[in-house]
Amino acid sequence: MTPQMSPDQKREALWQGKLSPKDPQGNPLQFQSPEAEKKYKESVLRFKTAIEMEKLPDRVPVTIFPSMFPWKYAGMTVQEAMYDYEKCAAAFKKFILDFDPDVQWGAYAPGPGRFYEILDYKLYSWPGHGVAPDCCYQCNEGEYMKPEEYDALIEDPTGYFIHVYLPRVFGALNGFQMLPFFPGILEMYAVALNFIPFGLPPVQATFQALFEAGAEALKWISVIGPVDVELATMGYPALLGGFTKAPFDVLGDTLRGTKGIMLDLYRRPDKVLKAMEALTPLMIKMGINSAQATGNPLIFIPLHKGADGFLSDEQFKKFYWPTLKEVILGLIEGGCVPFPAAEGGYSSRLEVVKDLPRGKTVWMIDLTDMADAKRTLGQNACLMGNVPSSLLNLGTPEEVRAYVKRLIEVAGKDGGLIISNGAFFDEAKPENVKAMVEAAKEYGVY
Amino acid sequence: MSEQELIQAIADMREEEAVQMVRDMMAHDVKPAAILDAVRKAMDIIGERYEKGVYFLPELILAGEIMSQIVEILKPKLVESPEIKRYGRVVIGTVKGDIHDIGKNIVTFMLDANGFEVLDLGVDVPPEKFVEAVREFQPQVVGLSGFLTLAFDSMRETIQALERAGLRDKVKVMIGGGSVDEHVRAYTGADAFGKDAVAGVALAKKWIGVQ
The missing domain is CATH 1.10.1240.10 (Methionine synthase domain)
Known part of the structure; x- marks a missing residue:
């Protein structure tokens, strides 16, 4: 990757990297069979073609992007999946082999339970820590950033995260509050004064916790990461390069919380706009760095507080969309494929968000009518979805097949469609999930 | 002024x-x-x-x-709270295992604004707590909220618990949130589902007989 490359060349380089995959040592990946290699390459190409919308792929691609379903399917509790990394990895592998989607998204969803414990993570409740063993982790919404802290965030987002925000959401990072002001470390004279905090017990305790947390994260990834490599050798590519967020959601989800951000729109709208401007380049950088590190082009952007019903059209256009659009365009410029998920309904937003360059993004669609989405956003973006959780959970395989068939008719005739679930799901009838994949393969041939 | x-x-x-x-x-x-x-x-x-x-x-x-x-x-x-004309009572809550509350809070607000007396049981509410609230508060309507797919089972359990307690025919049950639809309604045994807060208010009005 050279800086002189155009955005399209950077993106093409990432896709070509996917098509000639390497193992972790940097040697060409050894597939388990010629069939696996063929399947892998066809799947990458099928996704790439569907996303770029220039021609038709061989058939409509199909994938499953679940929440805790793979582990529930294995008969495990969420708690087991979070604490037993080996079982977590094995269950995910079996899930992919049993359901046979074109592309897989990794066994990362449960995450390392022990790690959250070490850091005393307060932002979420997880099994054994606020929710039952068979429940998915859930966010504890709150005002983790106070209204009077906007200026601190705007002036120095990184400093604000280190000194204020992180110690609030991770109990064990309390010592971060005492860390020095790093840009003040300039010259030899009295430079040692800046380092006094590192000699103090609370800071040392925080670093002790960080060493432990780091070791645990490493232990987890050394079991979960190789799943992607092994599945690739069996013909199942991973395309997920990382994630980023809409600046409005950065504020509204985990800094100010829903109540805080909604009040801010009236009480301090200028601060909200300024904070989002400050966050935008960071959110772009986060996505690009992550795609470069993983070699995977797709950068996931879960969309939350801009869905139908949350904001008026005017508020969406003023507060939500401009910086999200900037993030999306910035990612495209950096050679990534932005992958927003329009969680909930997005009907009222389609006319606004369709204003994007053609063939550069893929949108996961949840409750929005796919025919409406195709007529608008779908003219410029590949759509992925939207088999409902309720249908996967409570419907019959025949109903699922009929739903997929209709999706292909209304949204897939001229390409630009990937069949998948519409929302992240924990529970489903396995035969329904199978029916989704099989129906796409059967009805989706062009 | x-x-x-x-x-x-x-x-x-x-x-x-x-x-x-x-x-x-x-x-x-x-x-x-x-x-x-x-x-x-x-x-x-x-x-x-x-x-x-x-x-x-x-x-x-x-x-x-x-x-x-x-x-x-x-x-x-305020010496005494003023008498406000109330059309009827609603018990509402997010079902067991689910701690999402934005949708439930909007419905609560809208029911209140529309003249209903609402008892909000909060989030992660076990079936027994709904049963107890129905027995004591005697609502005409029960609203069950949930965002996760896991909530489908909790909603069903809650409605079954109302049945076992002999209270099911005393209330109308509406459900909402996440991907709740007719499939989920049939599975849980609710009387109706609402896509949004406006639909929830319309259901409560219809059941209680408010024009």
């Missing part, structure tokens, strides 16, 4: 102005009951604007904040 101006200020989200008006009215010995009446009328307008798609979450949340600030100012002078 008139009650009409206060109603407008609240309904138009002029927070500081509205709160200052209440302080001034109290200084001029306007009766707290008259102020509360104005607040209620403003909430009616806010509810209507939400139903029409003019107002959304920011306005509902801000309205709640304005209302609690006003009540705080009135409190020392």
